[in-house]
Amino acid sequence: LVPESFSEESKVMVDFIAEYYRNIEKYPVQSRVERGYLSEKLPDTAPYGPESLEDILKDVSDSILPGLTHWQSPNFFGYFQANASTAGFLGEMLCSGLNVVGFNWISSPAATELESIVMDWMAKMLKLPSSFLFSGTGGGVLHGSTCEAVVYTMAAARDKALEKLDGNENITKLVVYASDQTHFTFQKAAKLIGITKSNFRVITTSFSTKFALSPENVRAAIEEDIKAGLVPLYLCGTVGTTSSRAVDPIKELEKISREYKIWFHIDAAYAGSACICPEFRPYLDGVELADSISMNPHKWFLTNMDCCCLWLKQPKFLVNSLSTNSEYLRNSATESNSVIDYKDWQIVLSRRFRFRALKLWIVMRKHGSANLMYHIRSDVATVARDHRFEIMVPTNFALVSFRLKPQLESISSELNRKLMDAVNSSGHTFMTHGVVGGVFYIRAAFETIMTKERHVDDLWKLLQEKAQILLLHYLN
Numbered sequence: 001l002v003p004e005s006f007s008e009e010s011k012v013m014v015d016f017i018a019e020y021y022r023n024i025e026k027y028p029v030q031s032r033v034e035r036g037y038l039s040e041k042l043p044d045t046a047p048y049g050p051e052s053l054e055d056i057l058k059d060v061s062d063s064i065l066p067g068l069t070h071w072q073s074p075n076f077f078g079y080f081q082a083n084a085s086t087a088g089f090l091g092e093m094l095c096s097g098l099n100v101v102g103f104n105w106i107s108s109p110a111a112t113e114l115e116s117i118v119m120d121w122m123a124k125m126l127k128l129p130s131s132f133l134f135s136g137t138g139g140g141v142l143h144g145s146t147c148e149a150v151v152y153t154m155a156a157a158r159d160k161a162l163e164k165l166d167g168n169e170n171i172t173k174l175v176v177y178a179s180d181q182t183h184f185t186f187q188k189a190a191k192l193i194g195i196t197k198s199n200f201r202v203i204t205t206s207f208s209t210k211f212a213l214s215p216e217n218v219r220a221a222i223e224e225d226i227k228a229g230l231v232p233l234y235l236c237g238t239v240g241t242t243s244s245r246a247v248d249p250i251k252e253l254e255k256i257s258r259e260y261k262i263w264f265h266i267d268a269a270y271a272g273s274a275c276i277c278p279e280f281r282p283y284l285d286g287v288e289l290a291d292s293i294s295m296n297p298h299k300w301f302l303t304n305m306d307c308c309c310l311w312l313k314q315p316k317f318l319v320n321s322l323s324t325n326s327e328y329l330r331n332s333a334t335e336s337n338s339v340i341d342y343k344d345w346q347i348v349l350s351r352r353f354r355f356r357a358l359k360l361w362i363v364m365r366k367h368g369s370a371n372l373m374y375h376i377r378s379d380v381a382t383v384a385r386d387h388r389f390e391i392m393v394p395t396n397f398a399l400v401s402f403r404l405k406p407q408l409e410s411i412s413s414e415l416n417r418k419l420m421d422a423v424n425s426s427g428h429t430f431m432t433h434g435v436v437g438g439v440f441y442i443r444a445a446f447e448t449i450m451t452k453e454r455h456v457d458d459l460w461k462l463l464q465e466k467a468q469i470l471l472l473h474y475l476n
């Protein structure tokens, strides 16, 4: 790395990105390329000699940008938001620029110590009890995704339980519980840590509970398993489910998990960011009794991908499950037991993972909690009302789940899928869908950082226009 050319070329890259953001509304929001388009545009093999940055960026403009779905477009309302911000970008740049590998304290002390400090800062913003903080009796770690956080905490719960059960063969008795709205990561985690498929309980939710877990149904499932000689292991409660942003009743679920001595994890991947605002914090009430909680700053906290916070009340269970030792990593700091070696809090070793803390630290400092709260509040938009549309799930945060109300219920899914496709294929916007209680609905996630009122108005006009055409077609 030659500092002079690094500086020059980085400026070119930064200008290229700024230009992309200036023009972002000119691209169709959802990419329109055909499958395999890129191999027709790019050579079969890597170049033998070096190429200029100018040539590379020309290819990015001509071949890569047309194949992108523009997640940062103010007209992107699909899936969930991956908020980017200048602060998040600067943090990413600094992480990549320094490129240190901080797997244990000695390999880069500031990386480890900053992470512990940032985890406590974030926990304090969320008003988590001191039992989750390093300055209290717990602690936290930054992962890349909630999927990782769930796998690791489930592995910790499994090993804790198996130690008590006195024998690894008892793994076939362990049962995990979630709802039909819980993110699929839960299913993946259970599979990865060896939970028998038949011991994975998916508890059905319904319109009547606003798609939240019913404590009575959880209790009934647990009781039934205990009667059958099985051992309840892990319950996942979600604050802001992926599909509809439903909120599980944390307080009641925690009582149940204490009663039956089950590991209780709170997945607040999306809505955790909102809980920094006092008006949303009640969704986390009862968190004191949970074993672990995770949230993704890379969704709604202006932190560029990737970044997931995981806090544990007793990190020792995670460390017991994931720690390994190798002679080449032996050092006196580790042996003194007075430092954190984050390699023991996750699978990976040589990744620049620790410096996610640097990114999150810069986001918190450059924005300040007042502006972060303002950002969340301004996103909590409501959809204009039109009697032909129906809100499907109460709007808890900034996701609006709605459908065009058909005269005949039997055509509802078909009609709404067509409406979504018509709106998306216009190229002006992009939304995705969900299904609750067998009913197809359209989701509009109003959290993109560049979205202003006029984009929401445009979306609404487009929806109304396409709905009108579709309804005419169905009426004829």
Ligand code: PLP
Binding pocket: 080, 144, 145, 146, 147, 148, 183, 185, 238, 240, 241, 242, 267, 268, 269, 270, 296, 308
């Ligand atoms: N949990 C919830 C509630 C989510 O909404 C999502 C993603 O949309 C996830 C988990 C998965 O998060 P990640 O992509 O960080 O693994």
